[in-house]
Amino acid sequence: MTKTTTHPLSVVALYFLFSSSLFHSTLAKSATYNVVAFGAKPDGTTDSSNALVSAWKKACGSAKPASILVPRGKFLVGRAVTFSGKCGNKAISITIRGTLVAPSEYNFIGNSLHWFMFDRVSGVSIHGGVLDARGTSLWHCKNSPTNVHCPSGAATLGFINSDNILITGLTSLHSQMFHVTINGCHNVKLHGLKAIAARNSPNTDGIHVQFSNDVTIIKPSIHTGDDCISIGPGTRNLWIEDATCGPGHGISIGSLGWDMNEPGVKNVTVRKTTFIKTQNGFRIKSWGRPSRGFVKDVHFEGATMIDVQNPILIDQSYCPHNICPSHASGVKISDVSYRGIHGTSATSVAVNFDCSSKEPCERITLEDVKLSYKNKASQALCNHADGTALGIVQPHSCL
Numbered sequence: 001m002t003k004t005t006t007h008p009l010s011v012v013a014l015y016f017l018f019s020s021s022l023f024h025s026t027l028a029k030s031a032t033y034n035v036v037a038f039g040a041k042p043d044g045t046t047d048s049s050n051a052l053v054s055a056w057k058k059a060c061g062s063a064k065p066a067s068i069l070v071p072r073g074k075f076l077v078g079r080a081v082t083f084s085g086k087c088g089n090k091a092i093s094i095t096i097r098g099t100l101v102a103p104s105e106y107n108f109i110g111n112s113l114h115w116f117m118f119d120r121v122s123g124v125s126i127h128g129g130v131l132d133a134r135g136t137s138l139w140h141c142k143n144s145p146t147n148v149h150c151p152s153g154a155a156t157l158g159f160i161n162s163d164n165i166l167i168t169g170l171t172s173l174h175s176q177m178f179h180v181t182i183n184g185c186h187n188v189k190l191h192g193l194k195a196i197a198a199r200n201s202p203n204t205d206g207i208h209v210q211f212s213n214d215v216t217i218i219k220p221s222i223h224t225g226d227d228c229i230s231i232g233p234g235t236r237n238l239w240i241e242d243a244t245c246g247p248g249h250g251i252s253i254g255s256l257g258w259d260m261n262e263p264g265v266k267n268v269t270v271r272k273t274t275f276i277k278t279q280n281g282f283r284i285k286s287w288g289r290p291s292r293g294f295v296k297d298v299h300f301e302g303a304t305m306i307d308v309q310n311p312i313l314i315d316q317s318y319c320p321h322n323i324c325p326s327h328a329s330g331v332k333i334s335d336v337s338y339r340g341i342h343g344t345s346a347t348s349v350a351v352n353f354d355c356s357s358k359e360p361c362e363r364i365t366l367e368d369v370k371l372s373y374k375n376k377a378s379q380a381l382c383n384h385a386d387g388t389a390l391g392i393v394q395p396h397s398c399l
């Protein structure tokens with residue numbers, strides 16, 4: 001011990017020397033592109049779309065790490081914008097201090113899949129910022145029974161076929177469709193997303209993940225009209241922690257099983273969720289159609305439910321408009337656990353496992369679940385569901 005006392009100190013000193021010189025050399029090497037230098041104006045009326053694209057082209061073309069800055073102010077982005085890879089470097093950091101706003105007339109972005117789309121990028125990070133898609137008039141159009149001429153609407157921010165993505169402190173307001181989509185991606189971290197849309201806004205899911213692995217979502221706060229987080233086919237190694245949901249439809253795996261050859265959903269953990277007056281809590285749903293899809297190794301751990309209509313739900317006969325040939329889902333659901341789930345149900349059935357007659361649910365676990373309905377015991381329903389109940393389970397388990 002005494003012999004080596006000087007060594008740790010010198011190791012620490014060396015470390016600081018080394019890391020600070022690394023830090024300075026990175027700073028010196030990375031270029032910052034301010035969108036204002038490319039013609040963007042923080043006046044809320046000048047279309048800054050081209051300036052964003054020009055700044056991206058510079059950053060993406062750079063052989064060194066690059067930064068893009070959107071300073072304070074309101075920048076109109078009047079059309080759908082795609083940020084394409086592949087880039088000359090794998091470290092592009094985008095800092096947004098202000099707000100990017102869509103035009104009030106919904107058709108300018110409403111016929112595109114995304115307002116902002118990142119396609120085949122690697123090592124992109126986005127810090128801060130507000131994206132205001134001004135979707136209100138499109139929701140009205142879609143909700144109006146007489147108007148059939150509304151576009152389907154753009155998701156606000158999409159990542160497709162990309163990897164090593166970090167998004168921190170972003171706010172999405174009034175998206176026309178989904179707020180954020182992650183499709184065909186690997187290693188995505190989403191920290192502190194705030195998503196807000198009206199409770200009656202159609203298809204405004206907070207975060208949608210599909211065909212992606214190693215996605216981590218920490219502390220999202222999602223108040224919207226559709227799913228808080230929706231999880232599509234081909235999702236693996238998804239981690240969600242400290243989510244707050246409501247209003248909206250809760251956290252949903254599905255709809256799955258539309259296609260015959262659909263990749264499954266595997267290894268999903270959802271920890272410490274708060275649901276406030278949502279339609280569902282944890283839902284797994286599949287179409288009543290033949291499919292080779294599956295859901296496996298899913299863990300819902302720790303949740304507070306306040307006045308949730310369907311706190312725990314598996315729904316395998318999902319078939320609006322009666323368009324399913326067989327009405328029995330081919331999606332196999334197994335190894336799903338619900339642990340430490342407490343609160344209140346807004347309906348008498350707090351737990352409903354309505355599984356497929358063709359592929360019954362297997363190894364479902366309920367442990368330490370306490371859900372009441374109007375200060376009384378709630379009910380659990382099981383259909384083709386097999387599993388175990390451990391510890392206190394209220395409603396009385398039907399497994």
Ligand SMILES: *[C@@H]1O[C@H](CO)[C@@H](O)[C@H](O)[C@H]1NC(C)=O
Pocket residue numbers: 214236237238239267269
């Ligand atoms: C499951 O996913 C988590 C990340 O959410 C990961 O850390 C873990 O290694 C995965 N487990 C397996 C068996 O792949």
